[in-house]
Amino acid sequence: MKNKKFALAALVGLFGMTGTASAALPELGLSQKVPGDIYAGAQYQIISDDVVDLGSATLVAGYKHQLAPKIAVGPELKLGFGIGDDQVGSNQQVELDLSLNTMMSAGVRGEYQFNEKFKAFTSLTYANFDLEATLKDKVSGQSASASDDQWEFGYGVGLSYEVVNNLDIVTSYETYASGDIDLLSIGLSYKL
Structure with missing residues (x-):
């Protein structure tokens, strides 16, 4: 009997969860609901420290595994690209601008x-x-640039509200181990 249920479930999975095939699953004692959700979204982030505020357009993807009816946990990946720059310092001769090229992160979300x-x-x-x-010489018009990257551990909190079916508006705050970097974000997340 178990082999027949397994074979039928495999066929239903092979041919898709549509029509009468998916309706037959509960009769077999099987569920068509996977205990988790894949989601993807986009966010606008403000990355700041004591001196600068930088913007980032960020793509987000993750998976939520249901541990209990109201509790989920899972991995989350983010990839952000800098928007604009911020002037760190300026006088009559020189100007110093700072910009974000990319931001990427991997984490666990509860x-x-x-x-x-x-x-x-x-x-x-x-x-x-x-x-x-980027350091710009205002007199000669010449400039020089240098880039650097840094890895940081961080933690954060956030809120999510479903505005329409499977579409959430999400806001969060994160801070990183150096204590110098704070990240505030707002965006949309869609459950696939």
Whole structure:
């Protein structure tokens, strides 16, 4: 009997979860719901320290595994690209600008669902910030650039609210181990 259920479930999986095939799963004692969700989204992030504020357009992808009815945990990846730059210093002769080339991170996110629409989460993250500094000579018009990247451990908290079916608005705050970098973000996330 178990072999027949397994074979039928394999056929349903092979030919797709549509029509009468997916309706037959509960009769076999099988569920068509996987205990987790894949999501993807986009965010605008403000990355700041004591001196500068930099913007980033960021892509987000993750997976939430349900540990309990209201608790989920899973990995999350982010890839961000700098938007604009910030002037660090300037006088009559020189100007120093700082910009973000890329930001990427990998982390673990834990989530608590208060109700069908509202969730809170916390995250532990390992991130890389690739920055570029440009020194411009206002008199001669010449400039020189240098870039550097740094890896940082961080943690954060956030809120998520489902505005329409499978589409959430998400906001979060993260801080990184050096204590110098804070990240504030707002964006959208879609459950695939």
